[in-house]
Amino acid sequence: MSFSPKEIWKEFASSNIALVGIGIIAVLLCMSIAAFVTIPAETFREWNDPSSWLAYPKSALPAWINYFLPEKIPEHLILKPQESHQESGGVSVVTDVFVTDYQYDSFPSDFIYQYKAEYQGSPLVQLSVTRPDGLSSVLMSTSLPQSTSNTTFEAMLFSTDDSMKKNIQNKIKFLFPVDFVPSQDLVFSDLDQNKVLKGVYVFKVTVYDVSGNLTLDQSKFILGGKVYGFMGTDELRRDLAVGILWGTPLALFIGITVSIGSVVFGLVYGVFAGFKGRATDEVMMRFNDIIYAMPALPLLIILAVTIGNSIFLIVGFLVVFGWVGIAKVSRSMAMQIKTLQYVEASKLMGQKDFKIIFKHILPQLLPYAFASIAISVPAAITTEAGLSFLGLGDPAFPTWGQILHDASVYGAAERGLWWWILPPGIMIAITGLAFVFIGHAMDTIVNPTLRR
Amino acid sequence: MGFKKYLAKRAITMFGVLMATLLITVALVGSNMDAILKQSVALEIRQQVTNNKSLISSFKTPEQLDLYVQNQIKERIVALGLDQPWYTPQRLGLAMYKILTLDFGHAKFLTSDTGSSDVKDIILEKLPRTILLFTTATAIVSLLGILLGAIAASKVNSKIDKITSGFAIISSSFPVWWIGLIMIFLFAFVYPVFPARATPTIPVTDPGYLSSLLYHMALPLITLVLIGFGSWAYLVRNFLVGVLQEDFIMAKRTAGIDEKKILYRHALKNAAPPIVTVLALSLSGSLGGAIITEAVFDWPGMGRLYYEAISVLDLPVIIGATYVLTAFFLVSIFLADVLYGYFDPRVRRQ
Numbered sequence: 001m002s003f004s005p006k007e008i009w010k011e012f013a014s015s016n017i018a019l020v021g022i023g024i025i026a027v028l029l030c031m032s033i034a035a036f037v038t039i040p041a042e043t044f045r046e047w048n049d050p051s052s053w054l055a056y057p058k059s060a061l062p063a064w065i066n067y068f069l070p071e072k073i074p075e076h077l078i079l080k081p082q083e084s085h086q087e088s089g090g091v092s093v094v095t096d097v098f099v100t101d102y103q104y105d106s107f108p109s110d111f112i113y114q115y116k117a118e119y120q121g122s123p124l125v126q127l128s129v130t131r132p133d134g135l136s137s138v139l140m141s142t143s144l145p146q147s148t149s150n151t152t153f154e155a156m157l158f159s160t161d162d163s164m165k166k167n168i169q170n171k172i173k174f175l176f177p178v179d180f181v182p183s184q185d186l187v188f189s190d191l192d193q194n195k196v197l198k199g200v201y202v203f204k205v206t207v208y209d210v211s212g213n214l215t216l217d218q219s220k221f222i223l224g225g226k227v228y229g230f231m232g233t234d235e236l237r238r239d240l241a242v243g244i245l246w247g248t249p250l251a252l253f254i255g256i257t258v259s260i261g262s263v264v265f266g267l268v269y270g271v272f273a274g275f276k277g278r279a280t281d282e283v284m285m286r287f288n289d290i291i292y293a294m295p296a297l298p299l300l301i302i303l304a305v306t307i308g309n310s311i312f313l314i315v316g317f318l319v320v321f322g323w324v325g326i327a328k329v330s331r332s333m334a335m336q337i338k339t340l341q342y343v344e345a346s347k348l349m350g351q352k353d354f355k356i357i358f359k360h361i362l363p364q365l366l367p368y369a370f371a372s373i374a375i376s377v378p379a380a381i382t383t384e385a386g387l388s389f390l391g392l393g394d395p396a397f398p399t400w401g402q403i404l405h406d407a408s409v410y411g412a413a414e415r416g417l418w419w420w421i422l423p424p425g426i427m428i429a430i431t432g433l434a435f436v437f438i439g440h441a442m443d444t445i446v447n448p449t450l451r452r
Numbered sequence: 453m454g455f456k457k458y459l460a461k462r463a464i465t466m467f468g469v470l471m472a473t474l475l476i477t478v479a480l481v482g483s484n485m486d487a488i489l490k491q492s493v494a495l496e497i498r499q500q501v502t503n504n505k506s507l508i509s510s511f512k513t514p515e516q517l518d519l520y521v522q523n524q525i526k527e528r529i530v531a532l533g534l535d536q537p538w539y540t541p542q543r544l545g546l547a548m549y550k551i552l553t554l555d556f557g558h559a560k561f562l563t564s565d566t567g568s569s570d571v572k573d574i575i576l577e578k579l580p581r582t583i584l585l586f587t588t589a590t591a592i593v594s595l596l597g598i599l600l601g602a603i604a605a606s607k608v609n610s611k612i613d614k615i616t617s618g619f620a621i622i623s624s625s626f627p628v629w630w631i632g633l634i635m636i637f638l639f640a641f642v643y644p645v646f647p648a649r650a651t652p653t654i655p656v657t658d659p660g661y662l663s664s665l666l667y668h669m670a671l672p673l674i675t676l677v678l679i680g681f682g683s684w685a686y687l688v689r690n691f692l693v694g695v696l697q698e699d700f701i702m703a704k705r706t707a708g709i710d711e712k713k714i715l716y717r718h719a720l721k722n723a724a725p726p727i728v729t730v731l732a733l734s735l736s737g738s739l740g741g742a743i744i745t746e747a748v749f750d751w752p753g754m755g756r757l758y759y760e761a762i763s764v765l766d767l768p769v770i771i772g773a774t775y776v777l778t779a780f781f782l783v784s785i786f787l788a789d790v791l792y793g794y795f796d797p798r799v800r801r802q
Contacts, residue, residue, distance in 0.1 A: 286465065286468075289465050289469075290465065290468055290469045290472050293465065293466060293469040293781070293782060293785055294469055294472070294473050294778070295473065295736075295739075295774075295777055295778050295781045297741065297743055297744075298743065298758065298773075298774050298777050298778070299473065299476065299477075299774075301743065301758075301762055302476075302477055302480050302481065302762075302770065302774070303480065305762055305765070306480040306481060307480070378625060382625075382627045385627055385630075386627060386629065386741075386744050389627075389629055389744060389747075390743070390744060390747060390759060390762075391763070404629075404630065404633065407633070408633065408747075408748065411648075412633070412637075413633045413634070413636035413637040413640070413641065413648065414636060414637075414640055414641055414648040415641065416637060416641040416642065418637055421630070421633045421634065421637065422634070424630075425626060425627065425630035425631075425633070425634070428625075428626070428627060428630065429622075429625045429626045429627075429630075432625040433621070433622065433625045436621060436625060440621075
């Protein structure tokens with residue numbers, strides 16, 4: 001029953017399925033690190049705050065879908081200024097330039113210029129466009145509210161504004177009736193007919209200011225589209241790539257903590273009962289039977305509703321129902337080991353019970369313990385996902401299950417929003433599979449009877 | 453230890469489990485329950501007083517009226533025993549006794565389709581639907597699984613064996629409810645064959661209700677079968693492979709008995725005890741999972757009732773549904789024990 005770690009590793013490494021498992025977990029760990037590095041913790045905290053996702057499109061498909069479509073769907077772009085410069089003289093002029101190569105087959109749904117200005121007096125903001133055909137037009141000009149002291153002002157310019165359409169019509173002559181054409185369609189339209197004119201568009205924002213101490217901040221140009229990013233967005237405009245990426249460390253945390261907790265507790269409990277035997281064993285095993293036969297999910301739901309649904313509490317609840325099976329097996333293993341001569345000998349030598357348990361029995365069970373840890377990870381992840389799916393997850397930590405809960409609430413399946421439901425489920429399954437593979441391979445090493 | 457004694461011991465454990473589960477439930481929801489009950493008492497008395505015009509006119513100042521109402525509420529709370537905390541032995545005992553005699557009281561918000569708010573009526577209406585869905589699914593799954601498992605076991609390491617094992621491992625790593633979402637997407641959106649919501653839209657009293665219910669059941673049923681039969685086949689295969697290596701099978705083979713006959717008559721019979729146990733356990737397991745599965749498909753059974761009761765915190769319904777779910781869970785575990793003893797004489801004689 002004993003193995004040297006080297007032998008185990010050798011056998012383990014020769015198993016293809018174990019290597020696949022290790023590979024997947026390595027990828028998941030990389031994703032977790034990427035999540036920590038690339039996505040600031042605030043974004044993740046703001047997951048459930050709708051106001052922080054306003055710049056994003058609603059239920060947008062992933063952007064890569066365009067590779068498979070003959071008609072390219074406009075991508076939702078959040079542009080940062082490409083150049084930004086400030087001229088000062090009598091009148092200081094701040095210019096931000098946004099450039100986009102528009103190669104899509106339909107018009108953007110809208111466009112918005114968002115900015116924050118710090119100024120004195122009453123500066124003038126002007127938005128203008130230069131089209132691929134060389135024509136250019138002022139789209140909108142507005143002055144900021146008069147102020148005698150230094151103030152900051154946040155605002156947006158919308159393409160739906162009435163003045164924008166008038167400005168374009170005055171400047172550019174279209175050869176088709178423009179009465180019912182919205183302004184964003186005019187800006188991106190061919191002159192002869194109302195079709196997209198593909199090419200490079202340059203949007204320029206100029207702020208004229210007399211007082212001379214103007215700063216333009218958080219200036220961005222949002223071109224509304226129907227595809228976004230690598231994973232698309234959901235009904236609440238959230239970038240699903242952020243949710244999926246952040247779900248990875250959470251799932252690993254939940255799965256691994258719960259399985260280590262359950263295995264350690266179950267192991268110690270089972271070994272103690274098996275080692276002590278007699279009445280202690282009887283009482284402990286009856287208690288084990290009771291927990292074993294309890295319906296876990298209804299109780300987990302009641303616990304989450306009444307006590308609380310913080311992620312740490314849920315991990316604790318999952319451990320409460322997770323240790324029983326392991327305790328049963330390790331008890332029977334301990335009963336075998338305790339009849340071995342060296343255990344009897346150390347007993348005769350007068351060693352204390354807990355020392356025998358920790359020094360002589362538990363180390364023998366370690367290979368089994370590692371296999372059980374790997375095998376119980378998937379159940380922990382799916383159970384947490386199930387609780388989250390019912391809406392009982394910790395809102396401060398958006399897990400994959402919670403993404404699926406929102407998807408279900410907004411009827412994503414019936415409405416065909418596949419990019420909202422497929423990735424979280426696949427991630428849950430892949431993570432579970434990786435641990436199943438590893439556990440399976442370890443089980444074959446630990447239980448020679450399984451080898452055939 | 454005789455088999456009867458063994459069963460008696462199991463039965464006592466099961467009863468202990470039922471009581472422990474209920475105690476935990478009552479303990480967890482008890483304090484909330486009291487607060488809600490007190491509120492409803494106060495509301496009731498205020499309504500009585502406001503409806504009684506002559507009573508109101510007999511008070512001179514609003515303060516007097518207020519005092520009267522407060523006293524009435526206090527009296528009623530004492531009469532109902534609500535002045536004592538829920539954990540006093542009398543109240544706990546009474547609560548447990550009521551639950552044991554299936555007296556769950558009235559639901560706070562939820563009603564049955566026929567409009568009754570008696571928790572017993574609600575549960576009796578939902579329970580058959582859950583049993584209908586999950587026993588049908590388990591029956592189909594076990595039949596398919598045993599058949600496929602036997603085929604895989606008779607051809608170990610063949611293509612069909614490998615496909616079965618692979619399918620089993622992969623299908624069991626997806627949550628059932630997620631497959632449910634995908635099935636809704638595929639068969640209610642892409643190819644609109646089945647309704648996305650499994651609750652029939654016609655009233656219960658309509659003669660076409662049953663057929664409509666069966667039609668609405670198709671999608672959840674297909675999902676449960678699809679996700680279940682792979683791991684079943686894998687289990688049956690593993691049990692059978694073990695049996696097929698035993699000496700008596702070898703003897704039968706050398707005696708020239710048909711390979712099919714050996715597989716389906718002798719090997720399957722010997723692998724029956726663990727298979728039956730797992731069957732009973734998987735039935736109980738699927739009942740626990742019913743909460744999420746029914747929530748996904750909107751199937752109007754116990755699971756969805758439980759989910760709805762949790763989301764509006766309808767405590768009498770929660771307690772009643774926990775009781776019934778737990779009881780079913782335990783009965784199927786107990787059944788597994790009995791069947792195991794029935795199929796494996798060694799257990800009986802021990």
